Amino acid sequence: MRDLVARWAQTVRRIAGMPNYEAYVEHLGACHPECPVPSEREYYELYLKVRYERGGMRCC
Amino acid sequence: MSALIWTLVAGIGGAGWAMLALHRGETVNAAWLVLAAVGTYLIAYRFYSRFLANRVVGLNDARVTPAHRLANGRDFVPTSRWVLFGHHFAAIAGAGPLVGPVLAAQFGYLPGTIWIVVGVILGGAVQDFVILAASVRRDGKSLGQMAKEEIGPFTGVLAMVAILAIMVILLAVLALVIVKALAESPWGVFTLLCTIPIALGMGFWMKVVRPGKTLEATAAGIVLLLLALVAGRWIAASPTLAPVFTLSATTLSWGLMGYGFIASVLPVWMLLAPRDYLSTFVKLGTIVGLAFGIVLTLPVMKLPAVTQFVNGTGPVFAGSLFPFCFITIACGAISGFHALVSSGTTPKMLDRESDARVIGYGAMLMESLVAVMAICAASILDPGVYFAMNAPLALLGGDAAHAVLAVQHWGFTLAPGQIEAVARSVGETTLLARTGGAPTLAVGMAQILSGVFGRPLMALWYHFAIMFEALFILTTIDAGTRVGRFMIQELGGHFWKPVGRISSYPSAILTSAVIVAAWGWFLLQGVTDPLGGINSLWPMFGISNQLLAAVALSVGTTLIIRAGRARYAWTTLLPLTWLLAVTSTASWQKMFSADPRLGFLSHAAETAAAVTAGSLGAARGARLVFNDRIDAVLCALFLAITWAVVLSSARVWLRGSRLAAPQLARPDEAKGVA
Numbered sequence: 001m002r003d004l005v006a007r008w009a010q011t012v013r014r015i016a017g018m019p020n021y022e023a024y025v026e027h028l029g030a031c032h033p034e035c036p037v038p039s040e041r042e043y044y045e046l047y048l049k050v051r052y053e054r055g056g057m058r059c060c
Numbered sequence: 061m062s063a064l065i066w067t068l069v070a071g072i073g074g075a076g077w078a079m080l081a082l083h084r085g086e087t088v089n090a091a092w093l094v095l096a097a098v099g100t101y102l103i104a105y106r107f108y109s110r111f112l113a114n115r116v117v118g119l120n121d122a123r124v125t126p127a128h129r130l131a132n133g134r135d136f137v138p139t140s141r142w143v144l145f146g147h148h149f150a151a152i153a154g155a156g157p158l159v160g161p162v163l164a165a166q167f168g169y170l171p172g173t174i175w176i177v178v179g180v181i182l183g184g185a186v187q188d189f190v191i192l193a194a195s196v197r198r199d200g201k202s203l204g205q206m207a208k209e210e211i212g213p214f215t216g217v218l219a220m221v222a223i224l225a226i227m228v229i230l231l232a233v234l235a236l237v238i239v240k241a242l243a244e245s246p247w248g249v250f251t252l253l254c255t256i257p258i259a260l261g262m263g264f265w266m267k268v269v270r271p272g273k274t275l276e277a278t279a280a281g282i283v284l285l286l287l288a289l290v291a292g293r294w295i296a297a298s299p300t301l302a303p304v305f306t307l308s309a310t311t312l313s314w315g316l317m318g319y320g321f322i323a324s325v326l327p328v329w330m331l332l333a334p335r336d337y338l339s340t341f342v343k344l345g346t347i348v349g350l351a352f353g354i355v356l357t358l359p360v361m362k363l364p365a366v367t368q369f370v371n372g373t374g375p376v377f378a379g380s381l382f383p384f385c386f387i388t389i390a391c392g393a394i395s396g397f398h399a400l401v402s403s404g405t406t407p408k409m410l411d412r413e414s415d416a417r418v419i420g421y422g423a424m425l426m427e428s429l430v431a432v433m434a435i436c437a438a439s440i441l442d443p444g445v446y447f448a449m450n451a452p453l454a455l456l457g458g459d460a461a462h463a464v465l466a467v468q469h470w471g472f473t474l475a476p477g478q479i480e481a482v483a484r485s486v487g488e489t490t491l492l493a494r495t496g497g498a499p500t501l502a503v504g505m506a507q508i509l510s511g512v513f514g515r516p517l518m519a520l521w522y523h524f525a526i527m528f529e530a531l532f533i534l535t536t537i538d539a540g541t542r543v544g545r546f547m548i549q550e551l552g553g554h555f556w557k558p559v560g561r562i563s564s565y566p567s568a569i570l571t572s573a574v575i576v577a578a579w580g581w582f583l584l585q586g587v588t589d590p591l592g593g594i595n596s597l598w599p600m601f602g603i604s605n606q607l608l609a610a611v612a613l614s615v616g617t618t619l620i621i622r623a624g625r626a627r628y629a630w631t632t633l634l635p636l637t638w639l640l641a642v643t644s645t646a647s648w649q650k651m652f653s654a655d656p657r658l659g660f661l662s663h664a665a666e667t668a669a670a671v672t673a674g675s676l677g678a679a680r681g682a683r684l685v686f687n688d689r690i691d692a693v694l695c696a697l698f699l700a701i702t703w704a705v706v707l708s709s710a711r712v713w714l715r716g717s718r719l720a721a722p723q724l725a726r727p728d729e730a731k732g733v734a
Binding site: 018024 | 131132133134135137139143144146147150151266267271272274275278328329332333336337340341344405542
């Protein structure tokens, strides 16, 4: 049940383009195990920078 | 079995169109319109998009997408097909497909619907799909970069200028839409003002209190938003508070400019990110709600299929069916802006190449369906109410009593007291000349949704719809001003280094002020325009958006030809030719038409004559003439850019078809398997 809620939340976050800390940590572990894992706070900063660096245009 | 299903789908779509054709001159249920559209979309998706995917572009799952090749867990993230479909749809759907069709309803519901359905199948969805596929094969490069690399640096710069000009007009016209919806409406203004502290609170929560916990903050934000919506009713009813929140159109315009300026300078976590989440969810929720509402209530459309205004004498905006129906409805049929999204975040998240078909082509079909629903919402109103709400006050005669006569003169009926009764039922003091489409859509949606949930909630639904449009338009103003600021910083940095420092405060403040002044100028011009502003600004927005689509289709054609598939280039050349005919005719008429309602220059001449005759003050006259000339120059600029891009692309096409280099794939990759 808990698992189901978590997966559902994951889907909603992805559709809205929200930050996805778990997925990032997973990616780091799989592809760059040598890199330090950022805290969720550091990750959020990074996310904001990447997503809105060009202003984050949505459509009319 | 499959043949049987597709015959059935074709039958349903055909039945929808047949019902529309047979019921000319009497009312038709909106369900037939929706069925006709959906049936046609399904057929087009099954057959035409497969042809595009297999033959024209040659999607090939053996080719690894950038989401895998460049995976970084941030922007390059492989995302499952349906999640990305939702994400892409949320990014392309905005106010455009809702407002344009409402305005174009002055021609009747049929012309707009046919254009939306045919335009998306052969134009809009093709553009989105081809650009997405091309960007995926170029590591997610943007439209501007592709234009520069595939056609030439000059075209790249032109594309940049085009995007900047469109941004300015887009922001001005969207701002005008909410100014028209919120002026003299304390309920709406209060609700919209509440979104600012709510967003700030969410931003603080996500950044400081519980970093990255966006979902819980957004859920709380939505609850607070709904509370603000309900509280707005008390504000509007309070004799002391209502006047505080009753703002004139001019005051609102200055307020919006101030907001846009501050929001684009503030860090993104404070306002932009939280607003972005709020508007995404409210938007998706409202679209789903509207769809359910139409299916559950099956409303009857009262607007005629075709009105006499196809000849260009309509009060909502000037100009005849061709080209202005195809300019007014941009976003639901073909929208150049989508090319920016299709070459922005989406290509970096595509899991497999074959997903591009449902995401590029399919999501645009969904957006088109939203536009069809907007036409339904406008068409279920009494035609008299529709025209009383959408004609400028000057044409309505100034007050409700004269409006009854004016509407009768146009051949529709508006009972005395009818428009006032509708206004009261939605909690507004007046709905006369509420141009801009948003209030009309809101009344239509309120009628549909109150059909499901009961009449007493009508006012709440109306303000919910207004809040939802205002919310995401404000988000667009925030994001768009910021994007414009970055573009000016990038362009300006070439001439004077300090301007190019993106995060330096002096540069950010200076360039934000420039971009706000640019759109604010057009906004104020629209607010003070005696013909109501939407009349001149919306066609300009349509022209600029179609211009961007023409740029995107030129790039698409270039890519197809350079991939050695010139025999399939007609798939993009066909919509491109149509758009060229439409935008060229429309900008020509906006500049040089002898009708002062339509042509900027003849309107300037008429104004000058009025000043000479003494019926108009010299200062105001001079300002109007100046506005008209600027508008005419802008139209000329749009026209020149479009043709420059198309002609410089055509040179590459003629060369490229001889070279036939397999460039749709990156040079180091194999040519796609058909």
